[in-house]
Amino acid sequence: MKIPYISASRLKVAKDCPLQYQMKYDSPSDNAVALRWADSHRDNLQYARLGNNIHNALEEWRRPNPDTGRTRRPILSKLIDLYDSETAKNEVDFAVYQDGLTMIERWFNERGSAKVKVHSVEYAFGSHAAPYVMANGTPVFGFIDLIVEHPDGTIELVDYKSQRSLISQAEADSNIQAGIYLAVARELWPNRPLRFTFDLLRYGTVTTIWSDKQIANFTKWLKGQYEWIQSIESPKATIGAGCNWCAFKDLCPKAQDLIQNGAWDLVVGDDPTDENMDKMLTTLAKVKAAKGILTKKQQAIEAHIKNDIFDSFATEEQNTISTDNWSVIWKEGNRTEYVAHEIQRIVGGPVFGQMATLSKTAVERVLAILPEEQAQQVKDSAIIKPSRRLTIRPKSNAKDESD
Numbered sequence: 511m512k513i514p515y516i517s518a519s520r521l522k523v524a525k526d527c528p529l530q531y532q533m534k535y536d537s538p539s540d541n542a543v544a545l546r547w548a549d550s551h552r553d554n555l556q557y558a559r560l561g562n563n564i565h566n567a568l569e570e571w572r573r574p575n576p577d578t579g580r581t582r583r584p585i586l587s588k589l590i591d592l593y594d595s596e597t598a599k600n601e602v603d604f605a606v607y608q609d610g611l612t613m614i615e616r617w618f619n620e621r622g623s624a625k626v627k628v629h630s631v632e633y634a635f636g637s638h639a640a641p642y643v644m645a646n647g648t649p650v651f652g653f654i655d656l657i658v659e660h661p662d663g664t665i666e667l668v669d670y671k672s673q674r675s676l677i678s679q680a681e682a683d684s685n686i687q688a689g690i691y692l693a694v695a696r697e698l699w700p701n702r703p704l705r706f707t708f709d710l711l712r713y714g715t716v717t718t719i720w721s722d723k724q725i726a727n728f729t730k731w732l733k734g735q736y737e738w739i740q741s742i743e744s745p746k747a748t749i750g751a752g753c754n755w756c757a758f759k760d761l762c763p764k765a766q767d768l769i770q771n772g773a774w775d776l777v778v779g780d781d782p783t784d785e786n787m788d789k790m791l792t793t794l795a796k797v798k799a800a801k802g803i804l805t806k807k808q809q810a811i812e813a814h815i816k817n818d819i820f821d822s823f824a825t826e827e828q829n830t831i832s833t834d835n836w837s838v839i840w841k842e843g844n845r846t847e848y849v850a851h852e853i854q855r856i857v858g859g860p861v862f863g864q865m866a867t868l869s870k871t872a873v874e875r876v877l878a879i880l881p882e883e884q885a886q887q888v889k890d891s892a893i894i895k896p897s898r899r900l901t902i903r904p905k906s907n908a909k910d911e912s913d
Contacts, residue, residue, distance in 0.1 A: 515641035526752030528745035
């Protein structure tokens with residue numbers, strides 16, 4: 511497969527699913543290109559945009575520049591101004607903006623006001639067109655968010671992360687992105703101590719220090735990964751965790767086989783309970799991915815029935831269809847909802863704790879054990895909302911129903 515350079519993200523995609531790698535980075539058809547662009551719609555990139563906005567604001571904050579407010583006393587409002595300026599160029603929804611603002615404020619209060627000696631901000635090694643070629647011939651490309659020089663001569667590479675998942679010390683000590691950056695840094699600064707830090711904006715920092723031997727071993731391994739991707743001539747699809755965010759399911763033969771035929775062997779193979787723990791957890795990840803694929807397909811079909819076949823302004827009789835095998839109706843109905851704090855006020859903590867959820871069924875199950883007056887208060891607190899329910903029944907068995 512085409513691989514002009516290797517990066518942590520490209521390698522992850524290739525290992526998750528070679529076919530997805532080809533579709534994303536070397537689109538073989540106009541349909542693949544169209545799906546790739548559709549995946550770039552603003553609604554699919556809210557948190558990617560947020561990450562870019564925060565990164566850009568923090569990078570400008572650390573850049574030696576009189577406009578960033580880096581005087582004797584750094585001012586939070588100046589950093590927020592930078593964040594707002596980025597958001598004005600790369601808009602996000604308000605809830606996402608607020609999430610970013612919380613991260614910005616946390617970062618400033620815990621780390622942003624500390625003085626550091628900045629070596630470089632947004633340091634690029636290579637480019638898309640001309641990647642950095644390591645001494646062993648492996649092309650790589652990336653941006654180091656921040657490079658800091660410490661008084662003892664140590665070079666620290668910092669990467670900002672706005673993700674929700676934590677990075678453990680063990681993960682940092684074998685992280686591919688850290689390895690690539692440290693391998694490049696070792697060639698750029700052959701005689702300087704090195705360290706790599708993940709600046710997790712929601713949590714804190716995780717720092718890893720690799721020995722020269724570990725860096726050398728990683729560099730050799732990375733070259734092998736580069737050559738492996740190059741050697742793939744006919745990339746195959748793989749059902750796995752990467753399916754959850756893959757934009758190319760409509761072109762993927764395994765995903766379509768799963769959608770059309772429910773082919774269990776594509777996902778599991780042998781009985782997963784007979785496997786060792788590691789294999790069983792891998793199978794679980796595949797099952798979750800398959801479930802996600804099928805759920806999205808179910809939602810797409812139901813949305814098509816409601817929006818393209820039925821009319822939301824039509825009567826229930828008009829929103830009824832019959833095929834040779836199926837009966838479909840979009841029924842008028844009501845949905846009962848309960849407000850958590852109101853139910854807790856009426857029944858008290860111990861009883862409230864017996865309700866697994868506040869669904870109509872869960873609440874009504876508890877009503878039987880309440881005094882009559884209290885039960886009536888619960889009923890009176892219910893909020894009744896109009897709702898339509900899509901009911902699909904096979905004609906051969908009226909008891910089977912899919913909603």
